[in-house]
Amino acid sequence: MNRFGSRFRIALWGESHGPQIGLVLDGVPAGLPLSEEDFAADLLRRRAGAPGTTPRREADVPQLAAGVCRGRTTGAPLTIVFANENTRPQDYADLPDRPSHADRAARERFGGFNDPRGGGHFSGRLTLALVAAGVVAKKMLPEGVTFATRIAEIGGCTDPARFGEVLRAAEAAGDSAGGLVECCAEGVPMGWGEPFFDSVESLVAHLLFAVPGVKGVEFGSGFAAARMRGSEHNDPILDAEGRTATNHAGGIVGGLTNGNPLVVRAAFKPTASIAREQRTFDRTTGSVGPLAIRGRHDICIALRGAVAVEAAVAIALADLMRR
Amino acid sequence: MNRFGSRFRIALWGESHGPQIGLVLDGVPAGLPLSEEDFAADLLRRRAGAPGTTPRREADVPQLAAGVCRGRTTGAPLTIVFANENTRPQDYADLPDRPSHADRAARERFGGFNDPRGGGHFSGRLTLALVAAGVVAKKMLPEGVTFATRIAEIGGCTDPARFGEVLRAAEAAGDSAGGLVECCAEGVPMGWGEPFFDSVESLVAHLLFAVPGVKGVEFGSGFAAARMRGSEHNDPILDAEGRTATNHAGGIVGGLTNGNPLVVRAAFKPTASIAREQRTFDRTTGSVGPLAIRGRHDICIALRGAVAVEAAVAIALADLMRR
Amino acid sequence: MNRFGSRFRIALWGESHGPQIGLVLDGVPAGLPLSEEDFAADLLRRRAGAPGTTPRREADVPQLAAGVCRGRTTGAPLTIVFANENTRPQDYADLPDRPSHADRAARERFGGFNDPRGGGHFSGRLTLALVAAGVVAKKMLPEGVTFATRIAEIGGCTDPARFGEVLRAAEAAGDSAGGLVECCAEGVPMGWGEPFFDSVESLVAHLLFAVPGVKGVEFGSGFAAARMRGSEHNDPILDAEGRTATNHAGGIVGGLTNGNPLVVRAAFKPTASIAREQRTFDRTTGSVGPLAIRGRHDICIALRGAVAVEAAVAIALADLMRR
Amino acid sequence: MNRFGSRFRIALWGESHGPQIGLVLDGVPAGLPLSEEDFAADLLRRRAGAPGTTPRREADVPQLAAGVCRGRTTGAPLTIVFANENTRPQDYADLPDRPSHADRAARERFGGFNDPRGGGHFSGRLTLALVAAGVVAKKMLPEGVTFATRIAEIGGCTDPARFGEVLRAAEAAGDSAGGLVECCAEGVPMGWGEPFFDSVESLVAHLLFAVPGVKGVEFGSGFAAARMRGSEHNDPILDAEGRTATNHAGGIVGGLTNGNPLVVRAAFKPTASIAREQRTFDRTTGSVGPLAIRGRHDICIALRGAVAVEAAVAIALADLMRR
DSSP states (O other): OOEEOSSSEEEEEEOTTSSEEEEEEEOOOTTOBOOGGGGHHHHHHHOSOSTTSOSOOOOOOOEEEESEETTEEOSSOEEEEEEOOSOOOOOSTTOOOOTTSSHHHHHHHTTTOSOOGGGGGGSGGGHHHHHHHHHHHHHHSOTTOEEEEEEEEETTBOOGGGHHHHHHHHHHTTOOBOEEEEEEEEOOOTTOOBTTTBOHHHHHHHHHTTSTTEEEEEETTGGGGGGSBHHHHOOOBOSTTOOBSOOTTTTEETTEEOSSOEEEEEEEOOOSOOSSOEEEEETTTTEEEEEOOOSOOOSOHHHHHHHHHHHHHHHHHHHHOOO | OOEEOSSSEEEEEEOTTSSEEEEEEEOOOTTOBOOGGGGHHHHHHHOSOSTTSOSOOOOOOOEEEESEETTEEOSSOEEEEEEOOSOOOOOSTTOOOOTTSSHHHHHHHTTTOSOOGGGGGGSGGGHHHHHHHHHHHHHHSOTTOEEEEEEEEETTBOOGGGHHHHHHHHHHTTOOBOEEEEEEEEOOOTTOOBTTTBOHHHHHHHHHTTSTTEEEEEETTGGGGGGSBHHHHOOOBOSTTOOBSOOTTTTEETTEEOSSOEEEEEEEOOOSOOSSOEEEEETTTTEEEEEOOOSOOOSOHHHHHHHHHHHHHHHHHHHHOOO | OOEEOSSSEEEEEEOTTSSEEEEEEEOOOTTOBOOGGGGHHHHHHHOSOSTTSOSOOOOOOOEEEESEETTEEOSSOEEEEEEOOSOOOOOSTTOOOOTTSSHHHHHHHTTTOSOOGGGGGGSGGGHHHHHHHHHHHHHHSOTTOEEEEEEEEETTBOOGGGHHHHHHHHHHTTOOBOEEEEEEEEOOOTTOOBTTTBOHHHHHHHHHTTSTTEEEEEETTGGGGGGSBHHHHOOOBOSTTOOBSOOTTTTEETTEEOSSOEEEEEEEOOOSOOSSOEEEEETTTTEEEEEOOOSOOOSOHHHHHHHHHHHHHHHHHHHHOOO | OOEEOSSSEEEEEEOTTSSEEEEEEEOOOTTOBOOGGGGHHHHHHHOSOSTTSOSOOOOOOOEEEESEETTEEOSSOEEEEEEOOSOOOOOSTTOOOOTTSSHHHHHHHTTTOSOOGGGGGGSGGGHHHHHHHHHHHHHHSOTTOEEEEEEEEETTBOOGGGHHHHHHHHHHTTOOBOEEEEEEEEOOOTTOOBTTTBOHHHHHHHHHTTSTTEEEEEETTGGGGGGSBHHHHOOOBOSTTOOBSOOTTTTEETTEEOSSOEEEEEEEOOOSOOSSOEEEEETTTTEEEEEOOOSOOOSOHHHHHHHHHHHHHHHHHHHHOOO
16 A cells, blocks of 8 residues: 555655645654755755756645654654645546556546546655655665665667757657666665565565656666676675675675665656657547647656655665664 | 565565475465365476476475365465475585675674575575465466466577577586566456555565565566657557557556556576686685585576566465455 | 554554644545545544533644545545644743653653653644544444444443533542543444454554553453353354344454444543642652643543544454455 | 564464464564473463363474574574364364354354364464464563563452362353453563554553453553542652652553553453353254353463463563664
8 A cells, every 4th residue: 555664664645636745754763853954955856847857846845744843853753745736627527548647547446536637646746755755764874875876778878968869859759758767875784684575676676666657677787687697697705794896786685785885777668648649549439539648747757756766775775774 | 574465465484404484374265275286286387307407306295284174265374384305404614605695694684693504594495485375376366367477588598499508508617597587467457556655566576576586577668668758658548448559568557457468577697506616705714715506506596486476476466456 | 653554554643732633544445425524523522622621622624635536535545634723832841751641751762852742742632633534434334333432430430410520529629530431333244353463352452552541441341251150251142143142242252243232441541630739750850849730631531532432443443344 | 364563573373173373473583592492381381281271281392493593593484383283173064153252253254164173263272372472572572571470360259369269169060260360571661662553552452352362451550540530540750760659550651661560451251161051043953052062171261361461461562672
């Protein structure tokens, strides 16, 4: 359901066009300094407005609604709320089932009672809660843990200097582009992770596949490992601390961190909402016809998804963290 | 921890060289016909002995230790136990930390108290419990749900006719090979899955990344989707039932099943234990030296892992199933 | 932590003098008609103002912040928020540790970072969230399930006609009184409950002991059963439907409902905050001295606790409900 | 379901006349010395044979089936199994629904597929698993924590010197007797417990109400508190360590331990199975008729239940323990 975690637990709620997006966190230690400003940097990374992102802009100012007193967490549930301001009430009746969106399946699942406006609870806007949880998670991690997250590919292009060009070409065609995000967490101590089911990979992937649009996740060499031999892939241990000559494992062996940088990549599909005309089933006519999706959409959801990927890794680590 | 699931819940235990591997399942409906024979087919798929698999053979006869009465499940916890017979007690003191195994991290995590024999609780032998749970899960699913699981690649080779050759070459070199498994589940009803965190992808990936050796998971077009445009990737809806012209989504949109075949691929790294000499840190000498791993090992763990992949998909679906 | 439930799940938050009290519910079926007015009756039962209750009054108007669209639940997380209006900011420094309050233990538990104002997260004000969840739970239960909840005793007095007198006497003495609440749920179908750990009694008691001030819980004959013989206590079965001649079991056998009225009693201790002078340790002087607690307090928390008891029973039943 | 706990987690299984009773524990720290002998003392307290207990005797030798290596826990799941030896296969067809047993409700709940022999999974024999978990829990608690558990009443008699007499009288009448167990845990550090739902009382009561036959639970003054005034009930704090002059709270305030002895009482109903003839519905004749229950039964289940009460308290504390 809308919960995740065992020791650092998150529950979230909200809809694209409902009154608010919110989350409540359990397991945040008491005494952590926390203010609204702490969220600014990551929220900015998620914010729309840059090339390739939607023109729908929200202030997204977090309200610390519970669990903070005198600028520090209290150990009680930490609740963070974002008001939805820029909503556009729509006529419900004639919303079509958009291809590669949850619309059709959600109607089936909820007997037609789901909120259909902008995808409702299935909207990418929900990653706002994930990003906020990630900010808290990063504050909980030991000081030496640092994150480096980047867009590794857009539409198959691996040269950042050409990303703008690729995005503009897609936009000009009324189309969208997929993308690949890589997150690297350094300084994670050795031995985090829980056998059997709660391997580091399992928790991180569980969270990443909750991010709308993610269709693939790999660690270290990932899919390339399937094409390697053991003598190539094995990471020789160099010293008593367990340092290794290579990091094909992406920092995780047997589901546990091994002290190396944790490296994960998430593949985002291209935005399903495209301006360009598609042919799809029209419920009003009962036959296949043209569909042109209006509204404000990202060209490439990986752009704003990158900070959500980082949040997912941080949340999983905060849940697994041991003292 | 060693638990998974919300409505169909599994807990497992055991070590490679301990007395038994076992599991207990909660949430199995009462009245399901179940006998030891029901496990035979899938256990056979997991069994060693075929080319590329370890010569360590276990009878692996399941004992239904609780939850079955008069040949049917009772609704009480269903416990299944496998005796470990073919164990080889070893001298503990001088076990080295094998490269790309959990040995080093597990010592750190458990303060040296973990069972080191054959990887202990980290052994691939634990997938026996997963496969057994998968058998029960498949019996719980609606009648029309069928699975087709195959080795899609070994060592980068995609031609099944040449798999034997690839395996023999690796073995001759004292080496191992990675592999890719694809599982396709047909007949899954539309609308299964739980927003936000318990998307179908999230649960399936959580389980798959618990399988030793899995380093990548993708659904539908997966990583290829990151290189596509929306107009290519979108699956146009053809009729009121939601049938689509293509299945780039791999049967899952917005985290919910959409009635299409569910398609997932898991990348297995090459077996870390190789006969060929490796150079790695030797705890007894305190310096890097040669290591040759003796013992009985698979050349390619994907071979016996395929049925574990199928089990993971079935367990996730059984947990998400709605009536 | 601040979560409860398996299929009907509640998470709550808030502090006595923080910005809001709130809760989020998972597992509410889609399509349930729900509006703010549905909460009015039970909130009125919890409201202050009647004899024996605190003069602190709050409007306590629920805001449906997520999970409702067009007057019906959507199947997405249902979030309900109550603004705290009547807060009284206090000077933190000199708050004493009140006898029989959580103050001292909470400082220990949270390293002094807990919100001390009015008990913070430990305040009885949190039962507002429980009562709201109970309203939703009651709407989820089958139509024939009805609740009858009453104050069975105040200060040992079992005659409702004399309750006012007992309360006035306590108030006149600057003192408080304990009380006993009995809740009876009729129409609960046979067979609800989960062996082994999630018996009906276990879930109901778990929730009841979360209500501030509850120190005892019993079902059916309860403590009196410990003084009975089997031939007295057993409830003879009368017909094929399982109807019984007596109901000493309080509607629960072997942890399952048996179709009889579910009868539970909760013992509330007297309000710990009393106007009358107490002698207790004074942190500022470092010695035992007098303490007179000012502020607005209930004489008998059982009065407003009754609806919380009913909510607890309803929540447990909604979680156990089977179709 | 058949699971309990958040950090110290137990799952159990088995039936009265099935092959085994077992349990698996997660969250046991690595390195704890543990052998079969450690269970002997508590299992002896639970064993039959003393006056007032059933003549069915089982060896009840625990097998450490997983999670122990070289005499110490490994941090992997700890599995403990007891073989059922003294089973008596019975003819299924004519088992009647015994009054105040789960028989009738269990048939309803599990569609008639539950194991009916000796109550199946509903048997008091399952407390064997609880007692075993309690042994491990007590080893996990800090050294200063000690338990004193006693039979406080049998059949209303509070004089231990007369318990034998009360039991013999009940037995002579072919009847059974209820009883009251009191458990006192000393040395529990201040500040354990989790607001809101996982108060110490909530967890302990949850477990106690899972023990077959428990119908009431109270802490400290318990039900007597409902008849007291605040000035009587409050426990004045005496010093900076939080020591109090009295312990009406039973060692728990606001759901947290306060450093005082934790005092809990559990009321056991009289054994439902009595030799004496009862009149109840007979499924074979379709009308009310006489029933005389043969077999081996306890006169007073509180006698052997006492160690289960202590186990429940220990398990809850181990789950809540903080470092």
